[in-house]
Amino acid sequence: MTDASVPQNLAPPPAEVEDVELYHAHSWITKYVFCQDAKVIAIQYAGTAITVGILALVLSWVIRLQLAFPGAIPFIDANVYYQSVTMHGMIMVVYMLTAIFLGGFGNYLIPLMVGARDMVFPYVNMLSYWVYLIATLVLVSSYFVPGGPTGAGWTLYPPQSILTGTPGYDYGIILMLVSLILFIVGFTMGGLNYVVTVLQARTRGMTLMRLPLTVWGIFAAAVMALLAFPGLFVACVMLLLDRILGTSFFMPSLVELGERKDYVGGSPILFQHLFWFFGHPEVYIVALPAFGIVSDLISVHARKNIFGYRMMVWAIIAIGVLSMVVWGHHMYVSGMDPWFGFFFAVTTLAIAVPTALKVYNWVLTLWHADIHFTTPMLFALGFLVTFVNGGITGLYLGNVIVDVPLSATLFVVAHFHMVMGIAPVLVIFGAIYHWYPKITGRMMDERLGKIHFWITFLGAYAIFFPMHYLGVLGMPRRFYEMGDTAFVPASAATLNIVITIIALAVGFAQSIFFYNLFRSLKYGAPAGGNPWRAASLEWQTPETPPGHGNWGKHLPVVYRWPYAYSVPGAPEDFLPQDAPPLRGEHSP
Amino acid sequence: MSVMGLFFISIFSFAILWLARQGVFAAHWLEEGEVANHRRPAATEPPPAAKVGLAIFLAVAGCLFSLLAAAFYMRGDAPDWQMPPIPGILWFNTAILVASSVALQLALVAARRAEFERVKTALLIGAATAGLFIIGQIWAWRELLELRFFASSNAANAFFYLLTGAHALHLVGGLVALARTTDKVRGEGRVTRALTTSVELCAIYWHFLLFVWLLMFAMLIGWTDGFGLICRRLLS
Numbered sequence: 001m002t003d004a005s006v007p008q009n010l011a012p013p014p015a016e017v018e019d020v021e022l023y024h025a026h027s028w029i030t031k032y033v034f035c036q037d038a039k040v041i042a043i044q045y046a047g048t049a050i051t052v053g054i055l056a057l058v059l060s061w062v063i064r065l066q067l068a069f070p071g072a073i074p075f076i077d078a079n080v081y082y083q084s085v086t087m088h089g090m091i092m093v094v095y096m097l098t099a100i101f102l103g104g105f106g107n108y109l110i111p112l113m114v115g116a117r118d119m120v121f122p123y124v125n126m127l128s129y130w131v132y133l134i135a136t137l138v139l140v141s142s143y144f145v146p147g148g149p150t151g152a153g154w155t156l157y158p159p160q161s162i163l164t165g166t167p168g169y170d171y172g173i174i175l176m177l178v179s180l181i182l183f184i185v186g187f188t189m190g191g192l193n194y195v196v197t198v199l200q201a202r203t204r205g206m207t208l209m210r211l212p213l214t215v216w217g218i219f220a221a222a223v224m225a226l227l228a229f230p231g232l233f234v235a236c237v238m239l240l241l242d243r244i245l246g247t248s249f250f251m252p253s254l255v256e257l258g259e260r261k262d263y264v265g266g267s268p269i270l271f272q273h274l275f276w277f278f279g280h281p282e283v284y285i286v287a288l289p290a291f292g293i294v295s296d297l298i299s300v301h302a303r304k305n306i307f308g309y310r311m312m313v314w315a316i317i318a319i320g321v322l323s324m325v326v327w328g329h330h331m332y333v334s335g336m337d338p339w340f341g342f343f344f345a346v347t348t349l350a351i352a353v354p355t356a357l358k359v360y361n362w363v364l365t366l367w368h369a370d371i372h373f374t375t376p377m378l379f380a381l382g383f384l385v386t387f388v389n390g391g392i393t394g395l396y397l398g399n400v401i402v403d404v405p406l407s408a409t410l411f412v413v414a415h416f417h418m419v420m421g422i423a424p425v426l427v428i429f430g431a432i433y434h435w436y437p438k439i440t441g442r443m444m445d446e447r448l449g450k451i452h453f454w455i456t457f458l459g460a461y462a463i464f465f466p467m468h469y470l471g472v473l474g475m476p477r478r479f480y481e482m483g484d485t486a487f488v489p490a491s492a493a494t495l496n497i498v499i500t501i502i503a504l505a506v507g508f509a510q511s512i513f514f515y516n517l518f519r520s521l522k523y524g525a526p527a528g529g530n531p532w533r534a535a536s537l538e539w540q541t542p543e544t545p546p547g548h549g550n551w552g553k554h555l556p557v558v559y560r561w562p563y564a565y566s567v568p569g570a571p572e573d574f575l576p577q578d579a580p581p582l583r584g585e586h587s588p
Numbered sequence: 589m590s591v592m593g594l595f596f597i598s599i600f601s602f603a604i605l606w607l608a609r610q611g612v613f614a615a616h617w618l619e620e621g622e623v624a625n626h627r628r629p630a631a632t633e634p635p636p637a638a639k640v641g642l643a644i645f646l647a648v649a650g651c652l653f654s655l656l657a658a659a660f661y662m663r664g665d666a667p668d669w670q671m672p673p674i675p676g677i678l679w680f681n682t683a684i685l686v687a688s689s690v691a692l693q694l695a696l697v698a699a700r701r702a703e704f705e706r707v708k709t710a711l712l713i714g715a716a717t718a719g720l721f722i723i724g725q726i727w728a729w730r731e732l733l734e735l736r737f738f739a740s741s742n743a744a745n746a747f748f749y750l751l752t753g754a755h756a757l758h759l760v761g762g763l764v765a766l767a768r769t770t771d772k773v774r775g776e777g778r779v780t781r782a783l784t785t786s787v788e789l790c791a792i793y794w795h796f797l798l799f800v801w802l803l804m805f806a807m808l809i810g811w812t813d814g815f816g817l818i819c820r821r822l823l824s
Contacts, residue, residue, distance in 0.1 A: 120637040188648060192641050200637040208607075226644065227599070230652040234659060241750070246740035249663060249747075265668030265743060270659055277655070321600065 022117055022549050034130075036122035037548060038107045041129050043439070045103030048129075049096050052136055056091035057507050059084040068493075068500035070481040078480045079167040082151030085478065087139075089154030090176070093282060094183060095136055097424055101289040102187070102225065103132065105431060106194045106218045108439065112538035113215045115203025115556045115578075117549045119193045128193065131186030139179040145171040152176075153478065155279070158250040158271050162243040164257070177240045184233045187225060194222040203537075205558035209313070209588065210577070212536045212562040213306065216313055217292020220320045221285045227324065228285065231277035239271065269334055276327035283420050284323040288316055290427040291358055294380045296562075297430050298362055300534045301377035302369035303573055305563035308361045309588070315354035315361075322351045332403045341400040348398035352391070359388060370566070370573075374532075375449030379430025382457040383423050390419025393468065408478070411471025414464045422460045429456065429513065436517075437531045441544050442524030448516040452509070459506035463499050470495060535574045536562035560587035595654040599647055642789050646796050649758060653800050656754060657807060660747050671744045672737040674809050681724035682805055688717035689798045692791040699787045702779040707787065711770050714794070718763055725756050751804050755797065762793050 025031035035041060062084040066076045107125070111118055119125045142149035150168035152161030160166055162173055198219045238249040250271040251263035299306045306312060328336065328344035362384055371377065393415040397403045406412060436444050474487050482488055530539040542552040556578040564575035564587050663669070695710035729749065739746040769786040776783055806812050
């Protein structure tokens with residue numbers, strides 16, 4: 001196998017994966033509906049996630065309208081407000097972000113980027129989507145039952161979440177818990193697929209240290225999700241039993257409306273532990289794929305190899321490991337032992353080290369690079385700015401003594417929307433603009449894309465940046481209305497109105513994106529196989545969009561890492577991963 | 589929380605060992621001469637994808653049971669905690685589950701030696717004993733319910749039902765896989781490689797569930813109270 005002219009370190013190894021027999025669709029239904037092709041499943045996942053995401057966006061308008069014009073809109077009463085807050089949070093975090101990054105981008109990109117024909121368990125992969133879809137339908141169906149969806153807040157803290165005073169007591173909370181349990185079952189099926197595909201189905205020469213960072217990010221996030229979601233699963237099952245069977249896992253003895261409940265001795269703090277054992281890793285389950293995708297966008301559009309590839313991989317792993325031991329920082333105000341608080345503050349602040357490494361490496365990749373300000377690049381840069389901003393306020397909130405006064409204020413809302421709301425959403429947009437040509441064979445309109453970027457980026461900043469000030473003023477979050485409150489000045493109300501108007505405008509401006517998305521399907525300029533002249537494997541498919549089985553007759557053979565840009569002596573300014581090695585080349 | 593700590597230490601050490609074997613630590617572009625990328629000797633084949641998938645699923649299931657155990661100990665601190673009496677049939681069930689695991693191990697040994705009839709018998713015995721175990725568990729539930737130890741009357745009762753129920757559900761899932769394997773055995777009529785893999789996966793899953801059950805049983809009859817005490821002392 002070893003060719004004398006091929007440098008030793010670039011020689012491909014003997015076949016590591018045998019080519020697989022693919023499932024072939026026989027009818028329209030098995031090709032587009034109950035499909036086992038990861039690329040179709042990816043689009044189904046992303047489509048569903050974006051659809052519920054739009055619902056959650058509309059719910060955020062309900063919240064903003066109430067905050068700006070308390071009581072002015074008749075149908076927004078306290079129940080509707082709390083239901084909107086709950087559903088907005090839960091949908092965005094779990095059903096939108098997790099599903100689109102892992103189910104959407106994971107399904108589309110993993111097989112193409114590692115050089116596989118499909119996921120290793122295509123049937124389970126298909127089931128994963130359908131269970132996810134059922135979970136979403138169960139969740140949305142809570143709008144059509146008496147009492148409506150639950151208004152317990154996305155954290156679902158007992159005892160309040162399953163007591164009669166909370167909206168959605170009758171059915172909403174049950175549907176929410178059942179939906180989450182289904183989601184986790186569906187996700188576990190998908191997650192097993194993503195992890196095993198990365199481990200087992202890499203093509204010849206595709207070592208772990210030659211994987212694009214996108215795959216590393218999604219892989220690490222999938223591993224974390226597999227280990228973290230059981231926490232939410234256990235919490236949901238136990239809460240459901242408390243609600244339906246009257247067990248006392250979480251419910252202490254209490255008197256409600258003058259009536260003594262049968263619950264005795266349960267521990268609400270136990271629920272918080274289980275919930276945040278999932279809840280914190282969840283932040284990184286969303287962030288790690290975004291980190292990976294941004295690394296690839298920056299490298300491609302700056303025509304330069306990513307700076308410190310190995311450091312980036314290790315940072316991803318370190319963040320993944322650390323994020324499993326920081327959940328307590330969500331519970332500083334639960335009356336925790338100060339030593340615990342100290343432990344969790346230390347681990348929380350320690351995450352800043354690998355995260356900062358990543359930020360430095362992105363900046364160093366841009367240093368002296370040939371930066372093309374394409375739409376994907378703009379979104380990647382927008383991510384850098386919002387992520388650093390949100391990360392820095394995370395350092396404030398990671399300290400117990402700073403967190404305690406700020407915990408119940410809009411400062412926290414500003415922080416987590418910057419770091420896990422806006423930042424990952426900017427990456428999603430960037431990634432769609434970047435991979436759309438591969439998925440459809442056509443380019444999206446650059447001019448509309450840039451308009452979309454500037455409205456979204458500046459608009460999102462204008463929405464969330466002022467909230468830091470409101471938070472420092474002491475403006476509480478979660479409150480339906482403020483009433484007469486001496487410490488909140490009139491100017492805060494004005495600021496709230498401004499924020500709401502911008503939020504409405506930015507929300508509506510997303511229609512530019514959707515117009516561009518659908519219009520380009522038909523009228524976009526033909527993209528060709530590799531419009532960004534990118535080196536990673538998914539751009540080297542024989543067909544665009546990639547056909548069933550991705551690679552034609554033979555699987556590609558990989559000779560180098562995916563960041564071979566501006567290599568001296570190369571005929572072009574990039575070397576595809578599967579191009580035969582150059583004489584004297586010394587790529588990783 | 590110490591339960592979770594132990595669980596994660598074991599998971600992470602596995603992961604680090606594996607990463608090291610994959611050569612993630614190697615800086616191969618700094619090494620001269622020898623191809624350092626691919627340490628895997630040509631003779632050993634990579635494990636089948638289904639086996640890796642099962643290993644990862646076991647990590648997920650292990651995480652689930654560890655979290656349940658952690659919740660068990662944290663909730664067990666409350667003054668109202670009152671463990672129900674343990675039905676004597678659980679000892680019998682334990683023996684049956686051990687027998688089931690042994691039967692599947694024998695099936696695996698027979699499959700490796702390509703002794704078709706033995707594989708068939710051993711699989712059937714394994715399935716029958718596992719079914720018997722589940723019936724025994726339901727019997728234990730009924731016994732407790734007749735003695736009026738309801739899930740709603742004490743959290744310890746509820747944990748008893750939750751833990752045994754979760755374990756039994758996992759075993760039912762295993763039985764589905766086992767039924768499919770047995771079906772494959774009937775269809776093939778001889779021992780094939782794919783069949784040996786299926787039998788092996790079932791056996792691994794059975795041993796895992798036996799291990800979980802032994803720990804769970806020890807927890808329920810109070811043999812691990814000392815462990816709980818140590819945890820509490822460590823944490824306070």
